[in-house]
Amino acid sequence: MRPEVSFIFGGISKEYDSSVSSLEHIIATYLGTPNIERRFDVKNIHHISRNDGLVRTFSFSETFTISDLHHVISGTGIANGRTLVYALDEIASCNEYVVNLLHGQFGEDGGIQTLAALLGLKGTFGDPQVASLTMNKYAMSSFVSSLLPSDIVGVPKTRLITAKDNLDVAQIANLFRGPIVVKPNSLGSSLLTEVFHEPATSGVEVVALIKEILENDSAALLQEFVRGDEYSCGCMIDSSNVVPLPVMKIKTDRGFFGLKEKSRKDMFDLEAVDDLNNSISARIKSAARSIASAIDLYNVVRFDFIVTPRSEIVFLECNYIPGMGNESIFPAMLEKHGMTVTDLIHWVALHSKQYTRKNHLIRGKIDVESPL
Numbered sequence: 432m433r434p435e436v437s438f439i440f441g442g443i444s445k446e447y448d449s450s451v452s453s454l455e456h457i458i459a460t461y462l463g464t465p466n467i468e469r470r471f472d473v474k475n476i477h478h479i480s481r482n483d484g485l486v487r488t489f490s491f492s493e494t495f496t497i498s499d500l501h502h503v504i505s506g507t508g509i510a511n512g513r514t515l516v517y518a519l520d521e522i523a524s525c526n527e528y529v530v531n532l533l534h535g536q537f538g539e540d541g542g543i544q545t546l547a548a549l550l551g552l553k554g555t556f557g558d559p560q561v562a563s564l565t566m567n568k569y570a571m572s573s574f575v576s577s578l579l580p581s582d583i584v585g586v587p588k589t590r591l592i593t594a595k596d597n598l599d600v601a602q603i604a605n606l607f608r609g610p611i612v613v614k615p616n617s618l619g620s621s622l623l624t625e626v627f628h629e630p631a632t633s634g635v636e637v638v639a640l641i642k643e644i645l646e647n648d649s650a651a652l653l654q655e656f657v658r659g660d661e662y663s664c665g666c667m668i669d670s671s672n673v674v675p676l677p678v679m680k681i682k683t684d685r686g687f688f689g690l691k692e693k694s695r696k697d698m699f700d701l702e703a704v705d706d707l708n709n710s711i712s713a714r715i716k717s718a719a720r721s722i723a724s725a726i727d728l729y730n731v732v733r734f735d736f737i738v739t740p741r742s743e744i745v746f747l748e749c750n751y752i753p754g755m756g757n758e759s760i761f762p763a764m765l766e767k768h769g770m771t772v773t774d775l776i777h778w779v780a781l782h783s784k785q786y787t788r789k790n791h792l793i794r795g796k797i798d799v800e801s802p803l
Contacts, residue, residue: 434780435472437527437554439486439543441479441504445622445647446535451504452756453532458500459757460773466493470777474527477518478503485512486519519543519550529554530776531752535619539751540566548788555779557729557751558786564726565749566617568652575746578725584718584736585745590653591616594645600634610656612687613640615648619750623647626656626687659739661688662704662711664719665753665764666732667775669782673723675716677767678704679760696758703767711738718744729786730779733761 440454441447454476461469473491480487489503513521522529529547531554537543541563547556565571572586590606592598607630614624623644627633637653644651661683665676680702681688688699704712719734733753737745753761755772762772770778 433470433472434777435474435528436776436780437473437475437477437522437529438532439477439479439529440532441481442533442535442538443479443481443484444533444535444537446538446619447481449534449619449754449756450532450538452759453534453754455497455500456755456757456759456762457532457772457776458495459497460771462495462497464773470773471780475522476500476503477522477529479515479533480512483512484515486515486517487512488518515543516546516550519546519552523550523552526553528780529556530779531555532755534752534754536566536617539619540617544786548786553785555730555783556786558727561726561728562751565728565732565751566619568614568616568748569650571749572746574726575722579718579721583714583744585743587612587657587737587745587747588655592641592645592651592653593649598638598641600638603630603634603637606630606653607655611637612652612654612656613637613644614652614654615644616650616652618644618648621688626685628656656687657737657739657745658686659737659743659745661747662715662736662738663760663764664715664734664736665761666719666723666728666734667778668723668728668730668732668784670784673720675719676761676764678712678715679764679767680704681760701760701763703763711742711744714744718746722746722749730783731761731775733764 438454440450442450476489476491478487529552531543533543539562541559544556544559544562548559564574569589569591572589575584576586610626610628611630612626615622623640625640627637630637641651661681662678663681664678667674682700682702683698691698715736722734723732731753733750735747737747739745755762765772765775
């Protein structure tokens, strides 16, 4: 009997479009597979509207098409939505297994993971605390630097900026001597992320970008720009093992993989790195496996690194829910591994480890005569 899965996607974060792209690619791949060869059945598709934040559900059927998916996204012909908590409670009561495709804030920062844990929802949500850690770039870099020696994996010099810092143009030039990257601490998809090669003469632009970031995030990062090549390594994680996927080298004209590059496929190239003849690949896989094994990650994850001209590996960030869109990095890794995105969904449904919320009440005999 084939496993049955549902999907939840959309959301109210700035990464809504990435979530839609992930589901579109999965459904298109699924529909392109003959029914007899499909390895799982789809039950429901749950869409969180970015307009009103309500959940609208569409039941999957044999006649489902991509046009139907677009109707789900637009809300055409769909009944009135439900609040998220009400919808999740209903989904849990129906014992659905839900693949979480909500990218960005709330979808992968511990928000929906907390609700899923409280409601007993089955699926790919994982540990709320781990999701929160990985979404916080500053905290995650600190974790990696404490986990791995700097000669194995380093982290860029970084300054955390909050609204109370009230950073001005004069201070920018004193913080870093070389090029810097300005980015949000917890937004993904390189939103509001840019490199400044002459920060001393770009202070006005830097301060303006920081101000914009702080309107959308609780903190901004000023990070040294590490020259080198960017690499990415995904992992598949079951209850007892971490399986690194083929390492991908990301090539861009300006040596920076920012929002501009991610928005246009013609501005970057992906190149699979040959494991047998490339020690960098082996070292990156080892680092990815170590990081993934050290925290209680579930199902899949993707780590990004920079490799300097001196072959030093520098950790950039962790993607708790990697994009699954047609032109995303993770599906390219899967392809080199001999899998499609629907193969991955089937693998996850069979092998995923379910997060179980611990009972925090300590039950035991209390010695009333013991001093407090």
